[in-house]
Amino acid sequence: MPARQDRVNHGRLSPRSAKLVGVTDIDSARAAEPAILVRGLAKRYQDVTAVDGLDLEVRTGETFALLGPNGAGKTTTTEILEGYRPADAGEIRVLGEDPATADRRWRARIGIVMQESRDIYELTVDELLRHFAGYFPAPRPVDEVIELVGLGEKRGSRMTRLSGGQRRRMDVALAIIGRPELLFLDEPTTGFDPSARRQFWELIHQLKAAGTTILLTTHYLEEAERLADRVAVVAKGRVVALGTPAELGGRDRALVRVGWTDPDEGERTETTAAPTKLVVELAARYGGEVPGLRVQPPTLEDIYLELTREGDGA
Amino acid sequence: MSSGTAQRQGKLPSMLDLGISRIGMELTIYRRVPEQVVFGFAYPLIMLAIFGSVFPGTIPHTDVRYQQYYAASLTATGMMTVGFQSVAIGIALDRDNNIIKRLRGMPMPPMAYFVGKIGSVLVQGVAQTALMIAVAALFFHLHVPSDPWHWFTLVWVFLLGLATCAVLGVAVGGVLRNGRSASAVVVTPLIVLQFISGVFFPVTQLPRFLLDIGAVFPLKWLCQGIRSAFLPDDFKTLEPAGSWEHPMTLIVLAAWLIGALALSVRTFGWRGQDEH
Numbered sequence: 001m002p003a004r005q006d007r008v009n010h011g012r013l014s015p016r017s018a019k020l021v022g023v024t025d026i027d028s029a030r031a032a033e034p035a036i037l038v039r040g041l042a043k044r045y046q047d048v049t050a051v052d053g054l055d056l057e058v059r060t061g062e063t064f065a066l067l068g069p070n071g072a073g074k075t076t077t078t079e080i081l082e083g084y085r086p087a088d089a090g091e092i093r094v095l096g097e098d099p100a101t102a103d104r105r106w107r108a109r110i111g112i113v114m115q116e117s118r119d120i121y122e123l124t125v126d127e128l129l130r131h132f133a134g135y136f137p138a139p140r141p142v143d144e145v146i147e148l149v150g151l152g153e154k155r156g157s158r159m160t161r162l163s164g165g166q167r168r169r170m171d172v173a174l175a176i177i178g179r180p181e182l183l184f185l186d187e188p189t190t191g192f193d194p195s196a197r198r199q200f201w202e203l204i205h206q207l208k209a210a211g212t213t214i215l216l217t218t219h220y221l222e223e224a225e226r227l228a229d230r231v232a233v234v235a236k237g238r239v240v241a242l243g244t245p246a247e248l249g250g251r252d253r254a255l256v257r258v259g260w261t262d263p264d265e266g267e268r269t270e271t272t273a274a275p276t277k278l279v280v281e282l283a284a285r286y287g288g289e290v291p292g293l294r295v296q297p298p299t300l301e302d303i304y305l306e307l308t309r310e311g312d313g314a
Numbered sequence: 315m316s317s318g319t320a321q322r323q324g325k326l327p328s329m330l331d332l333g334i335s336r337i338g339m340e341l342t343i344y345r346r347v348p349e350q351v352v353f354g355f356a357y358p359l360i361m362l363a364i365f366g367s368v369f370p371g372t373i374p375h376t377d378v379r380y381q382q383y384y385a386a387s388l389t390a391t392g393m394m395t396v397g398f399q400s401v402a403i404g405i406a407l408d409r410d411n412n413i414i415k416r417l418r419g420m421p422m423p424p425m426a427y428f429v430g431k432i433g434s435v436l437v438q439g440v441a442q443t444a445l446m447i448a449v450a451a452l453f454f455h456l457h458v459p460s461d462p463w464h465w466f467t468l469v470w471v472f473l474l475g476l477a478t479c480a481v482l483g484v485a486v487g488g489v490l491r492n493g494r495s496a497s498a499v500v501v502t503p504l505i506v507l508q509f510i511s512g513v514f515f516p517v518t519q520l521p522r523f524l525l526d527i528g529a530v531f532p533l534k535w536l537c538q539g540i541r542s543a544f545l546p547d548d549f550k551t552l553e554p555a556g557s558w559e560h561p562m563t564l565i566v567l568a569a570w571l572i573g574a575l576a577l578s579v580r581t582f583g584w585r586g587q588d589e590h
Contacts, residue, residue, distance in 0.1 A: 082419060104326055107421040114419070118411045122346035123339070131339050135332060135420050137324025158346075178421070 033096055035060045035182050035213040036081060041090035042237075043076050050076040052237035054090070060181075063204070063214040065228035067221065069308050073237040074217045075115055078186050081215070082112050095182055108136050111180030113171045115187050115217075121159040125151050125170060128159060129177055136178035149173045149203060165196040172203065182213045189223060201226050221300040235308045249303040258282075261292030329423045336430025340404075341437060354400050355442055358392035359449060365514075366454045373516055378549050380516070382457070385450035386544040387513045389443055390475065390536040396438045397476045399504060401431055401483025403496045410493030432480045439476045456544060464543045471539035471563065478532055478567050481574040488582035507533050518552050525554045532570045535563045 036058035043051040051073040058064040066074045079085045080092065083099035083106075092098055097106050121128055125146065133139035140148075146155050149169040154162060162170060168188065175183060185204070189197045197220075204227050208214060218224055224231050225245040233241040233248070241249045256275040260282060262268050272278050275295055282290045327335075344350055362384055369380035408414050417427060450456035459465050490496045508514055510528035517525065517538075528534040541549065542558040550558045 084415070084418065104421040104423065107419070108326060110419075112416075112419040114412065114415065116412065117416065119413050119416060120411055122343050127342070131335060132420065134327060134335050135422055137326050174416070 033060070033093075034058055035062075035095060036064075036215065037091075037093040038077075038081070039091040041077065041080065041092060042088045043073075043080060043085070044088055049237055051080070051087075054234070054238055056232065056239065058213060058215055060213055061211055062229045063208050063216060063227050065216045065218060065224035065231045066234055067218065067224055067231055067304060068234035072234045072308075074234055075186055077234070078184055078215065078217055082110065082184055083107070108178055109181045111175035111178060111183040113168075113175045113183070113185045113188050115190075117167070117171050119159065124156050124158050125162070125173075126155045128170075129173060132174055133177050138179055139177050140179050142177070145173050145177050148176070148206065150199060165192055168192070169200070169203075172200075176207065176212075180212065182215070183207065185214060185216045185218075187217055187219060189218070189220065197223070221304055225300050233304060233307045241303075241307050245300060248300065249307050251298055251300065251303045254298045254303070256298075257294075257296045259292070259294040259296070260290050263291065267292075326421060329426050330429070332422055332426035333429025333433065336426055337433035337437070340430050340434035344400075344434065344438065350400070354395055355438065357395050358388040358442070358446055361391070362388050362446070362450060362454065373518060373552075376549060376552065378545055379455050381450070381454035382545060383516055383541070385446065385454050385456040386541040387537045389446045389450075390533065390540045391508055391513050392442050392446060393439055393472070393476050393536060394479050394504065394507075394533055396442055397435050397479025398483045398486070399500055400438075401435055401480050402487040402490065402500045403493070404431065405484065405487025406490040406496035407493040409487075409491075428484060431484065432477070435480045435483075436476060439472070443472060457546075459543055467539065467560070468543035471536065471543065474564070474567050474571070475532070475536040475539065478571040478574065479536075481571055481578060482532070485574040485577040485581065488578055504533075507531055510534075512537050517554055522554075529554070529566075532567055535559075535566045539563045539567075 034057045036056060038054060038056040041051050041054040041056075042049075054073065054077060056077070066077070068074050076085065080087045081094050081099055083094075083102055086100050092100075094102070095106060095109055099106075123131070126142065129142045129145060133142055146152055149172055151166060151169055151173065154166055159167070159170065168191075172185075172188065175185075189200050192200060201223070204214065204216075208227075214227075216224070216227060228245060230243065231241075231245050231248050232239045243249070246252055255271040255273055257269055257271050258275050258278050259267065259269040270278060279290065279293070279295065282293070362381075365384040365388070366381045369384070372379050373383060405414075414427075447456065447458060451458050459468065486500065487496070490499060507528070510520070510524045511531065511534040512520060512525070512528065513533070520528075525534075538553060538559065541553075542560065550556065553559070555562075
């Protein structure tokens, strides 16, 4: 593997500088083509329909989140896109190829963080990354990856001695060692404490800034809101809503809840399409300061629960 | 898209490079699990120490010491534990721990995985067999062959036997769906096999029908082949067929090797349990 380390400098240009240096025809063609394009994807397991006519388009360089309840078909979809499972029907292009028939060269361009990883190795962080770096034509330098995922102090520790959060960061390290153009993250922060989750988000922001396209599957709406450029809500194997986190499901146009504490009547709330008008009226009524004023737009969670309500029985 | 450009220019490592890299990794992991080294690697040595001490005399009607007999047969058993047992259990555990799934997500040709498993077994097998022969020669009266013919026999029986065991391990490990039960499923039949293949009881003391059952499986032929390299030539008259049966040994081991290869290709589950 050390012999392979000398090639790593090939890909060190940032995406921006690559464009300045001069873009080949292939590169411009690729930039025009979405990283992931799915039309009418379907997958059944015996009598259970996991994915039922799903459409998806993820643009190159974008971070895209798949949200949805358990059993909505998120992981099945992701695993089909990763080439782990065959689809029953549908048109699938991932980095311009069909994952079911894609070769090693295609595999070298993607990175995968599986939902569940239980690798238990008697190898150190450093040893394992050096080993897997040798699988790729132009890997990231191991030191850079260790720094990026924040495992600097653990580089000499065996995998068996890492905490759950550290193991998960190691999963990301193994997924990005090959310098992937497209990164799959399947529920990456499940079981994290809040501070570990924030560190993880920072890492994803850095990968995104480096030009990596990311498909994120998550249960955490806050995570989707923080990381994703666009969000698709999946229920019963279909996309039921698509948009930016701010406008998903008409969130930007939805009614706003205004609450205040009336000295006589106690807690009051009113939902309105014109919150500013209501606040001005209240200010006039109370002569300036409105006691206990709260103005709450619908949270992503409100919208999500609304969208997936029918999917509950699934 | 600097990374894409770099990867189109960069060359993917060859299957052999990755296979060799995996051999190194498998051996490093192996060395770091003490129970594997003690119960896998040292198993035939421990058995030799026990049997060699309990039976110091010679096998009736021969000049051959029990110690020599056990040294030869346990060398063959060691090849079975290193080759078959550790590969089968190792693959089942790799599947349980999602290691196989992770590898499928990497740009690795599947063959590199098998090269890693079988190559590391070959290294372990050579080391273990050399150690067995050295210990047996020093302490248990084993005669190291002095002529090329016996060495030739040792080398081909060793290589064919170990290859058969390792590929059989791949076939069985590929079928096992649960790493936790793998030990029981693999180890128990192997112990029974050692009783009926002339490892624990010399072939001279086993009833005919047990020998016939044992003759279906590769361990009996492996033991007989290794004995033919180490024991005096007259001992062959006490073997079940009255001769060393080299052609038959070759046929039976090769048949198991080919059968196991065919089974591995058909049944090896890269996907593991995730196909519901």
